[in-house]
Amino acid sequence: MADNNYSQLIEVFSTEHGTVYQCNRNNNFVVEFAGNCSAFKTGNFLDFTRRVNAINLSEMAKNTSRHADIVILMLHYTERCFVLTMKDVIRLKELLCGAKAMIELNSIVNECLRQYAF
């Protein structure tokens, strides 16, 4: 997670299917997933992660009606409408949870370093 001199965009976490970046210029997070990029302010990123985590996968699997095959997430803080299959949900959960863990870890590291700041 070293700062890159050429860009304010820092990779936070990456999987085979996407990457989450932190933008130090705009103080937000950029989620690259399924070929698209969306930027989230911190609070909205946490909210987005919570919503994706709240998707009940076993319910999707059990429910045989056709509309249960996909989940549609329409969020007021992003233009993008997320239409997710079960596979997408699993991949997005993995990406967002991994990113959130790294963001929290960074926060802990910063907190520890703060005592040496003066």
Add this chain to the structure above:
Amino acid sequence: MKDLLRLRTSLTEEIEALLNEQIKMEARSSSIYLSMSSWCDRNGFDNSAKYLEKQSGEERGHMLKLFRFVNDMGGKAISPEITDIPQEFDSFKGVFELALQQEINVTASFNRIADRCFKAKDFMTFQFLQWFLNEQIEEEYVARRILELFEVIGEEGTGRWQIDKNIPGVSYGE
């Protein structure tokens, strides 16, 4: 790497969620006191009705105090959704038994949050909670005192009328 979590708010996700739950609990208390007030009014306990209405306002004040704190700290205060408020009560005494129980639950809830703040080393929120913990001493005291009126005066004859008359006078002097 810049700490965007900390830049947003000093509240951890857990504490922010706990505070939002408490906002909901205070709003619920406020609604229940109001429905108690209506029940007392319908049953001829005018003084109790007024007292409970005032109590309802105080609970809303508590809710707003928490609400502003969460926003002031950079968090997201959530306007609570309150449903399933009981509108009927078993008896005059039952109303105040429930009131005491409710205050006990609120105290327990604040104790839990204070404990979490301590563990998370969030001493700013811990400090903020002191006001509420202090307030609960008074709230429980008054609720308990009112219930004692039922024992001291007794409900027979004009007892309930007497009890109703004495309720506004119950206060906590430190």
